[in-house]
Amino acid sequence: MSQLITTPNMADPDGLYASLLAAHRGLTEAESHAMNARLVLVLANHIGDRRVLDQALALAREGTGPAG
Amino acid sequence: MPYDHKPFDYVAPRGLTEVEPRHPVVIIGAGPIGLAMAVELANHGVPSVVLDDNNVVSVGSRAICWSKRALEVLDRLGVGQACVAKGVTWKVGRTFHREAEVFSFDLLPEDGHKMPAFVNLQQYRVEEYLVARALAVGTDLRWKNRVTAVDQHADHAVLTVETPDGSYALEATWVIACDGARSPIRAMLGLEFEGELFEERFLIADIEMQADFPSERLFWFEPTFHTGQSALLHKQPDNIYRIDLQLGWDADPEVEKLPERIIPRIEKVVGRRDFTLDWTSIYTFQCRRLRKFVHDRVIFAGDSAHLVSPFGARGGNSGLQDVDALGWRLAAVVQGRAPEKALAAYDRERTFGADENLMNSSRSTRFMSPAHGVERLFRDAVLDLAGRAEFARPMVNSGRLSKPCVYPLNAPDDARLPDGARPGSVAPDAPQGDGWLIDRLGGRFVLVAFGEAPEVPGLPVIRPQPNAAVIRRWLASEVTGLYLIRPDQIVAARWVEATSEDVAAALAAAWEGRT
CATH class of the missing domain: 3.50.50.60 (FAD/NAD(P)-binding domain)
Structure with missing residues (x-):
């Protein structure tokens, strides 16, 4: 069974961070939210493994408001 | 008429x-x-x-x-x-976003069943x-x-x-x-x-008209003829079409029921043509x-x-x-x-x-009628992606059409036999000469046997002709198999091999409601 990777797993984290910001440049806040939603769906499909995705959802949700 | x-x-x-x-x-x-x-x-x-x-x-x-x-x-x-x-009779559903088809489904992709996927x-x-x-x-x-x-x-x-x-x-x-x-x-x-009431209203109308719409289920998200809402068209016999139009929660049902409000909306769906309004109703989602x-x-x-x-x-x-x-x-x-x-x-x-x-119904409702905020954000993201990325198409949810559930029975099973015929499922149909296997099941308990059948008093044995459909749906790669089928054509238990005692015990358990 796969586990969510929570240790560094990218060769160039700064580069990815910069690409994320660049992809959103020039968008309104609403457009950025919409793009993020699409991005989540695209990445979720690429990962495909529900177990990993559920762990990712839990990690992302952690500490924000009451448990969902 | x-x-x-x-x-x-x-x-x-x-x-x-x-x-x-x-x-x-x-x-x-x-x-x-x-x-x-x-x-x-x-x-x-x-x-x-x-x-x-x-x-x-x-x-x-x-x-x-x-x-x-x-x-x-x-x-x-x-x-x-x-x-x-x-x-x-129909089996294909098509879903559109604005003018483009974004998802389609075929509810009975294989032949060899007496009954079609759906009849309107x-x-x-x-x-x-x-x-x-x-x-x-x-x-x-x-x-x-x-x-x-x-x-x-x-x-x-x-x-x-x-x-x-x-x-x-x-x-x-x-x-x-x-x-x-x-x-x-x-x-x-x-x-x-107990349950939920969704803040959504739909108008349904039966209209009578001469038209050549296909025998398919047509569903539109945000069609140009009904801005920002959704619509469904179904063909029925006698030149009657059923149209469902999303109205939103703010719509006044009394006003929307008036023919002068309904007719222009329908004209937008079917074009300007002669039609008669047979029946209308407004419903909420519950x-x-x-x-x-x-x-x-x-x-x-x-x-x-x-x-x-x-x-x-x-x-x-x-x-x-x-x-x-x-x-x-x-x-x-x-x-x-x-x-x-x-x-x-x-x-x-x-x-x-x-x-x-x-x-299933709540999920479809949330997709069709998302709440403001993040529900709407993801719904729109799926529709947007569906036009250009294949993976998003199965996420487009205009309703998941009724299939019988598989009852979670606590009954003898053998996973070497096909998954589609596991206990709790409807016994799979297959052609049998000029007839159908489903017609030989139902109304009483029977034992469907491939190979030797143990004798159980009062339990008739059915021996299907083992054609390709029967083998695929009932045996997979096994050569023997025994299925206890309930009067409602549900698989009660199954074995690759079993004794009379095994079958009798499963039969008694099913009668007593213990499985």
Whole structure:
């Protein structure tokens, strides 16, 4: 069974961070939210493994408001 | 031609002038579920009385999409062929976003089944056929008989029934409440109908017109002809089309019902052409169910027990599956062949089925009618991506159409046999010469055998011709197999090899409702 990777797993984290910001440049806040939603769906499909995705959802949700 | 609603004759019931003997079963409501229930019980040798507060079949098309499983049940009741012959057979659904097709589905991608994936047929037609059938099997059908009170006793219930000639008391060992979404019986018993109401309204209209729309289910998200909302088009027999239009929660149902509001909207869907408006209705989306379907002597089936939002064809079809799961058990209890606790299995199986329907229906509703904020954000993201990325297409949810659930039975199983025929599933159909395997199953327990069949007293053995479809659906790569099939055509247990004792034990467990 796969586990969510929570240790560094990218060769160039700064580069990815910069690409994320660049992809959103020039968008309104609403457009950025919409793009993020699409991005989540695209990445979720690429990962495909529900177990990993559920762990990712839990990690992302952690500490924000009451448990969902 | 619009349907000609001929009223049925009210006849003053015996109970007005004499005390009627206690009836084994009284069914309340002569809708499709109540009528099907009466025919199913009669097929098992149990007569029933059916009470209805009205004297005509349904007004408006209402339930129109009859699933393969529902058609198999109707066929066993003797009206399936009539439904298929009259109805519009379809299996493909197409979903559009604005003008582009973003998702399509084929509900029966392989041949070799007696019944098609879906038939569209107005509820009033199905009721008409069932009324004729119920009368033919000797059902005591009483129109204009309205139940005003239910009194439960230890081993029976007493109904107070109002007629045009006054009221009378009617005793029944069992009462089946098939009195619909707003079930007065549910209210009389003070039962809570738990669940969700969604803030959404839809307009439904039956229109009559000459047109050549395909026999497919067409659904649009945000069509150009109905900005920002959604729409559905279904073809029915007799040149009748059903159109469902999303209105939103702010719409005033009284205003939206006016023909001058409806006609321009429909013209946008079908173009400017001659059509007549046959029937319209406005509904809200609800997903609710009773916590239990069996309440002492009163048993709930159909919409009185569970209510789902539309677009999944899960209302009428799930009601017929209630009939399927209840009929043989209640008949056996009435005839003393099974203990009363067997009815707990009806409750268990159909609340499970209801939950699956409610889950699917709630998910579709959330997609069609997302709340402001993040629900809307993801819904729009899926629709947007679906146009250019294949992966997003199956996420487009315009309704997941009714398929029978697989009951979670605690019964002997062998995973070497095909998954699609595991215990709890509907026994798979397959061609058999000029006929069908499904026709040899149902009405009684049978043992379907491939290879040697152990002998169990009173259990007939069915030996299908092993053609390619039979082997694929029943055996996979095994050469022997034994399937115990229930009277409702559900697989009760299965083995690659078994002894008489194994089969007899599974049979007893199924009768007693222990699986």
